[in-house]
Each structure stands twice: as structure tokens, then as C-alpha cells.
Amino acid sequence: MALMIFPLAFFHYPIRKHIKSLFLISILVAAFSRFIRPYIEASYAIFLIMLLFYILLIFVYRLKPINGLIVLCLGYWTNAVIMTVILSILMLILGQSLMQIISQISYQTFVMLATSIIMFVGAHIIHKKKWQISLDSKKTSKMGKQFNYLIGAYSLIGMILIIQTLTAFLSTGYDFYRTSLVTFGTFGIFLLMFVLIRNIKIMQYQMKIEEEKSYLENLTSYTEEIKQINRDFYSQAQTLRQMAVCQNMNTIISYLDHLLQERNFLQASIEINEPMLAAFLGKERHVCQSYGVNLMVINNGYYFTPNSISGYQLNRLFKQIFDDIILVLKQHTSADKWIRFIVESVIDEQTTFIIETTYLQRLRENTIKQIEMHAGDIELIYDPYTNETKITIHF
Incomplete structure (x- = not known):
């Protein structure tokens, strides 16, 4: 149980809801170990026991193959290191x-009991201090997959090293302290890899927060100004519409209806709960109006900035796309120039941005590369018969 619970806690896997499965795995492996140990050498027994552990973790606990190997090897390595320390102290x-x-x-x-207690205590401390790292992610980048494969290969080498170390226990001329140093060094390198991963992720998260705070400070005043202009515009439009109805001026009513429709598009952009994107759309609306382009905004869901990109970087990418669209629309004399910006998102899940317009046939390669660099997918579909363009950005 200790050998499984420690690495599962370290890699942030749920334990309480699977405690019965873990107990069942422990019983099966213990019974299997008791049956095979008297008949074969220790190293082969350890290998078969680890293999059974691996199979049960994969099929009972539903771990991915590479992740199951990493979890199992970290558990065995930790158990071997702690046991080696206790044996060294007893020898001295x-x-x-x-x-x-x-x-x-x-x-x-005594050695087995002390080792198990230390691993249980270690798992509890890791859980309380929130020192875990996660091997699973809903959308893993290509680099993340390669890194997991590297760790899996390193874990396999570590498993072989454990078996060789146990074989050396029974060999003649065995140097316990030299082998202990090799075991500690290998375990230290293995654990250091995960500590580095965790620190890099924390540093990236903190950098993202600081970047967004700085950007928000510059946009707060502008956002409030847009909201006030919107409220004033709406009340004035409502008053003018009532006056026009009383005078039966159909042309003015049609014009005011158009203004109210524009107001609804502006309100949709402001109601996006993430202030950086709302402020950006408000600014772009004024830019579009200066070129005679109607910007419409539709928000479906409760939007949050995708985890793989900061709000500042996302707005920069949107600005490049909007600049490309306006540059193309300026070259056409059509009176109906429009951009439709749609946000479709679900909390803690995937986010999709859809930008619809006309005449745009391609985007800059730099824009596409930047989106893919932040674990996003982009697709541009141009219909030559209707001249309509649909850009889909998925994070």
C-alpha cells in the first residue's frame, strides 16, 4: 500500500475513492509474492512482482501505460532508498x-514497517504542502508527450537498476556502501527531474499572472470609459426612438434600430467576464468604425483565458488577425463590410474563437506559428462563391 500511495500522491492521482482497489492490488501482489519467492531467485521475483503491480495499476486504477510505469518505478525507488538508509544506520x-x-x-x-511508515508520512506531507505534479493533462503539447516518454524510458532503466542492485545483495565481494551511493544518485536524478518540472510550471504560471496584472492596470480606466459611453448611448437612443415614433418618422426609426443593434453588439463584448478581451474588443470596435466596418460580438458560455496562453499574448494575436482583415476590406468598395467575433467556451475545458468576415483568403505565417506554439489549432476556410471567410481558433 505504501509503495503505491506515495507515488500516486506525488503525481496528484486521487487515492481515497480508489482505496478499495489499492487494497485489493496489495492483497493480490502479496499473495503472488509469497507463492513465487521460495522457488526463484530474488531478482526474478522482484521483476515478476513489479510486472504484476504494473498490470494491476493499468487495468484496475486506469492509468496510462507510460504513467503507470513512472508511478511504479518511483514507488520502488523510494522504497529502496529509504530501506537502504535504514539498513545503513542499523549496520553502523x-x-x-x-x-x-x-x-x-x-x-x-522493523525495516519494512519503518519504510512503510516513512512513505505514508511522506505522502501525507506532499498532499498537505501541495508539492504534487501532474503527469496527466486534458490537452498535452507535443513537447509534454516527448518528455513523458523520456521519463518513462528513464523509469524502465531505473527498474532494471533496482533488480541488479537486489541481485548484488547475494553476490560475493558485494560492496554495500558503493551500491548505496549509486542507488541514491540515480534516485536523486530521477526525483530532481520532477522537481524541475514543478518549479518551471510554477514560474510560468507566476509570469503569466504578473503579465496579465500589468496589462490589466493599463486597460481598467479604458474599460470603465467604454461602459459609461455605452450606458449614455443606450439611454439617448431609447429617448430618440420614442420621439421618432411620436412623429411617425419611419426613416429615423429604422436608423435608430440600427444604432440599438450596434449597442447590443457592444454590450456583448463588454459582458465577457474577462476584462482584457472585453477592453480589446471595445478598442477594435472604434478602429473598425473608422474604416466603415461593422464589428459584431457573440459570447456563448463563461469565458476564461486558455491555460496555454496569457491574455496579453492572445490579444496580440487577435490584433494581427483584425489588422489583416481590415487591410483586405479597405481594398473593396462594398458598402457591407463586417466582422463577426464569436466566443464559445466552457469553464476548465476547451475554448473556441470564431472570426467570420469576407474576402480574406489567408493569414500571415507568423500568426499561425504563434497560435500553434501556445498549443492552439487554427483553421481558415474561404468560400470563393460567397467570398465569406471563417477563421476557427481552438485552445
């Missing part, structure tokens, strides 16, 4: 050899 205190200590049942029981 008692002045006995390794064979003398491991041949006594009382010391065997």
Missing part, C-alpha cells in the same frame, strides 16, 4: 554485516 549502530541483519526476522519486520 549494531556493528553487524548486511547479511547478519537481514537474516533476523525482528530486524526484517
Whole structure:
């Protein structure tokens, strides 16, 4: 149980709801170990036990193959390191050899019990201190997959090293302390990889927060100004519409209806709960109006900035796309120039941006590369018969 719970807690897998499965795996592996150990060498027994552990973790706990290998190897490595430390301390205190200590049942029981307690305590501390890292993500980047494969290969090498170390216990001329140093060094490198991953992720998250805070400070005053202009515009449009109805001026009513429709588009952009995108759309609306382009905004869902990109970087990409669209629309004399911006999102899941317009046939390569660099997908579909363009950006 300790050998499984420690790495599962370290890699942020749920434990409580699977405690019965973990207990069942422990019973099966213990029974299997008791049956095969008297008949084969220790190293082969360890290999078969680890193989059974791996199969049960994959099919009972529903782990991915690479992740199951990493979890199992970290558990065995941690168990081997802690046990080696305890045995080293007993050898120094008692002045006995390794064979003398491991041949006594009382010391065997003490070493195994102490190792399990330390691993349980370690799992509890990791959970309380939130030192976990995650091997799973809903959308893994290509680099993340390659890194997981690298760690999986390294774990396999570590498993072989454990088996060789256990074989060395029974060989003649065995140097316990030298082998212990090799075990500690390999385990330290293995654990250091995950500590580096965790620190890099925390640093990236903090940089994203600081970048967005700085950008928000510059946009707060502009957002409030847009909201006030919108409220004033709406009340004035309503008053003028009532006056026009009383005078039966159909042309003015039609014009005011158009203004109210524009107001609804502006309100849709402001109601996006993420202020950076709302402020950006408000600014772009004024830019579009200066070129005679009607910007419409539709928000479906409760929008949050995708995890793989900051709000500042996302707005820069949108600005490049809007600049490309306006540059194309300026070259056409059509009176009906429009851009439709649609946001479709679900909390903690995937976000899709759809930009619809006319005449745009391609985007700059730099824009496409930047979106893909932040784990996004982009697709541009141009219909030559209707001249309509649909850009879909998916994070």
C-alpha cells in the first residue's frame, strides 16, 4: 500500500475513492509474492512482482501505460532508498554485516514497517504542502508527450537498476556502501527531474499572472470609459426612438434600430467576464468604425483565458488577425463590410474563437506559428462563391 500511495500522491492521482482497489492490488501482489519467492531467485521475483503491480495499476486504477510505469518505478525507488538508509544506520549502530541483519526476522519486520511508515508520512506531507505534479493533462503539447516518454524510458532503466542492485545483495565481494551511493544518485536524478518540472510550471504560471496584472492596470480606466459611453448611448437612443415614433418618422426609426443593434453588439463584448478581451474588443470596435466596418460580438458560455496562453499574448494575436482583415476590406468598395467575433467556451475545458468576415483568403505565417506554439489549432476556410471567410481558433 505504501509503495503505491506515495507515488500516486506525488503525481496528484486521487487515492481515497480508489482505496478499495489499492487494497485489493496489495492483497493480490502479496499473495503472488509469497507463492513465487521460495522457488526463484530474488531478482526474478522482484521483476515478476513489479510486472504484476504494473498490470494491476493499468487495468484496475486506469492509468496510462507510460504513467503507470513512472508511478511504479518511483514507488520502488523510494522504497529502496529509504530501506537502504535504514539498513545503513542499523549496520553502523549494531556493528553487524548486511547479511547478519537481514537474516533476523525482528530486524526484517522493523525495516519494512519503518519504510512503510516513512512513505505514508511522506505522502501525507506532499498532499498537505501541495508539492504534487501532474503527469496527466486534458490537452498535452507535443513537447509534454516527448518528455513523458523520456521519463518513462528513464523509469524502465531505473527498474532494471533496482533488480541488479537486489541481485548484488547475494553476490560475493558485494560492496554495500558503493551500491548505496549509486542507488541514491540515480534516485536523486530521477526525483530532481520532477522537481524541475514543478518549479518551471510554477514560474510560468507566476509570469503569466504578473503579465496579465500589468496589462490589466493599463486597460481598467479604458474599460470603465467604454461602459459609461455605452450606458449614455443606450439611454439617448431609447429617448430618440420614442420621439421618432411620436412623429411617425419611419426613416429615423429604422436608423435608430440600427444604432440599438450596434449597442447590443457592444454590450456583448463588454459582458465577457474577462476584462482584457472585453477592453480589446471595445478598442477594435472604434478602429473598425473608422474604416466603415461593422464589428459584431457573440459570447456563448463563461469565458476564461486558455491555460496555454496569457491574455496579453492572445490579444496580440487577435490584433494581427483584425489588422489583416481590415487591410483586405479597405481594398473593396462594398458598402457591407463586417466582422463577426464569436466566443464559445466552457469553464476548465476547451475554448473556441470564431472570426467570420469576407474576402480574406489567408493569414500571415507568423500568426499561425504563434497560435500553434501556445498549443492552439487554427483553421481558415474561404468560400470563393460567397467570398465569406471563417477563421476557427481552438485552445
